[in-house]
Amino acid sequence: MIKMKGGFYGLKGKEISLISIVLMSTTVIIWSWEKTPSLTSFLPSQKQLQLSSDILMSNPVVNLLAPEPRNRVHVGEDGSSLSKKEVMTQKGSQQSSSGGSVGESNIETTSYKEQILSNAQGEKTSKQEDHKKDLVAPMRSPQRSSLVSGNDNVGNNAKENKACNYAKGKWVLDDNRPLYSGFGCKQWLSQMWACRLTQRTDFAYEKLRWQPKDCQMEEFEKSKFFQRMQNKTLAFVGDSLGRQQFQSLMCMITGGEETPDVEDVGNEYGLILPEGAARPNGWAYRFPSTNTTILYYWSAILCDVEPIDANNPDTDHAMHLDRPPAFLGQFLHKFDVLVLNTGHHWNRGKLKANRWVMHAGGVPVTDRKLAVIWAAKNLTVNSVVSWVNSQLPKYPGLKVFFRSISPRHFVGGDWNTGGSCDNTTPMSVGKEILDDESTDQVAANAVKGTGVKLLDITALSQLRDEGHISRFSISARPGFQDCLHWCLPGVPDTWNEILFAQI
Incomplete structure (x- = not known):
């Protein structure tokens, strides 16, 4: 009996209680270790990556x-x-x-x-x-x-870092087009270009929007335009296609609505109606709310033209291929955005009708190579781009664009030999422009390596043969069609959308 008391049953009550507490504490610690994920931080780093797929x-x-x-x-x-x-x-x-x-x-x-x-x-x-x-x-x-x-x-x-190439893409239908009414924009839109006011009955061409291939083009908003152009001047200098772009923009920024508070500031730029002339050499308008000025100056060949004999009203005019228009030299300092273009007046018929004689270096051109029309145009385009580029350091805020040539769509002859453009279904259906290089190589080569940007609209406009005024010109004669100028609203609106995206 004494030996039995010396064994387990011989322990005192306090000793038994102590052993029970130790056993219970050990059990709790082991259970906590297994159930607490944070304790895995004490594991070696190799173990940390061996997580179950559920934890991962x-x-x-x-x-x-x-x-x-x-x-x-x-x-x-x-x-x-x-x-x-x-x-x-x-x-x-x-x-x-x-x-x-x-x-x-x-x-x-x-x-x-x-x-x-x-x-x-x-x-x-x-x-x-x-x-x-x-x-x-x-x-x-x-x-x-x-x-x-x-x-x-x-x-x-x-x-x-690569800028969007807006020239690549396709035309798509958009019920939100046009951006203004061809009926309503009478304040800015010449009647001869407002096809809604002619006998034309198909207007599907107004519903097409240009969609660049690799990027989204910013949606044009007149409020954003005025915000960007606050206290600034945008100038178009070029031929009648430049005038169309000017009128298109005026309609876009007003929504085609009457704008009575706009100011005619043509006098500030010498744009007045000369005595006996049908129209001035351009127009300039200012929107007082944002002090934004939009102007157009007519310079069909984009070089300096001056009378050979100022005292003779029937004198020929020297077209100085290597000089920029005098208007640019006089007013460039007032511009914040400048859009240049030329192209369709470079033909023998136009030169003869306007009595223009090509000059270079201040004297009549005698070099037969330079006397070729395309070579003369090439010289002028490169000369004006080079001159503007040389002025950019003086005006670091100035943005200059050279707009590529607008295509013609005469079929079966030229404008005066029965050429026509009667399509109502555009050739753009199912087609994309995918070329990285412009189809207007003269303009593209001229701006290369300069601060002047190419506003490349040639290829995308080439797909829009149905967008011309065609036989619906208000002054059309039988057998004559206008497959050069565009119906407005129309293709030039897209030129301005691309311009807006870059300013």
Whole structure:
């Protein structure tokens, strides 16, 4: 009996209680260790990556990565963020996902779930270990900013900096067109170009909008235009197609509505009606609410023209191929945006009718090579662009555009030999402009390497043969059609939309 008391049953009550407390405490500690995820931070770093697929799915993978530098956001050519699907397609190294936006991680958790499930179905352990190394690589190497970075960064940065090529794209139907009424814009729109006021009965051409291929073109809004052009002057200098663009813009910024408070400021620019002339050399109007001035100056060949004998009303005029129009030299300092164009007056018939004689270096042209019309035009275009470019350092805020040539669509002859453009279904249906280079190589080559931008409208306008005034001109004679000028509203509105997107 005494030996039995010396065993377990011989323990005192206090000793038994103490042993029970120790056992219970140990049990609680072990249970807490298993149930508390935060305690895994005490594990070696290798253990941390051996998370179950459930845990990995519940935590964004981006938490395992070093933050991406701000300049590594994937941006499309239009400045908008590329979808993650597009990024992955470009990289070709990760699973794709949709709906990416600026600032988001380039990798979706679900893409890793697919990889993990694939690994679970038979991939080797070595591949799993490589995958883990990839996850932590951004934290270890400052040279890698994301899981889809590398040499392709150069390509992405180039896309970020590449300006939108508005000349590439297609025409699409848009019920929100036209931007103004051809019936209502009588304050600015010449009756001869308002096809709604003629006997024309088809107006589907008013419903087409230009859609660039690789970017979104900013929607034209007159309020935004006036905001950008507050206390500024926009000048169009060129031929009658430049005048059409001027009238188009005046209709667009007023919505085709009467604007009684607009001021005629033509006198400030010498744009007055000469005695005996049918019209002045241009027009200038100011909108007082924003102090915005829009003007047009007629300079069909975009070079300086002066009478050879100022005292003789029947004298010939010297067209100085290597001099800019005197108007530009006199008023360039007052402009903030300048749009130049020339083209269709460069033919023998026009030169003879206007009694223009080509000069270069201050003397009549005798070089037979230069006497060729296309060579003379080339010299003038390059000369005026070069001169304007030389003035840009004096006026750092000035933006200059050279608008490429507007195409003609005469079929079966010219304007005076039975040529016509009777189509009502545009040739643009199902067609896209995909060329990177302008079809107006004279203009494109002239602005290359200068501060003058090309307003490239030639190819996109070439697809719009149904948009001309055609046989509906109010002054048309039998057998004569106007396949040069455009119905307004119409194609020149698009030229101004592209211009607006760049100012």
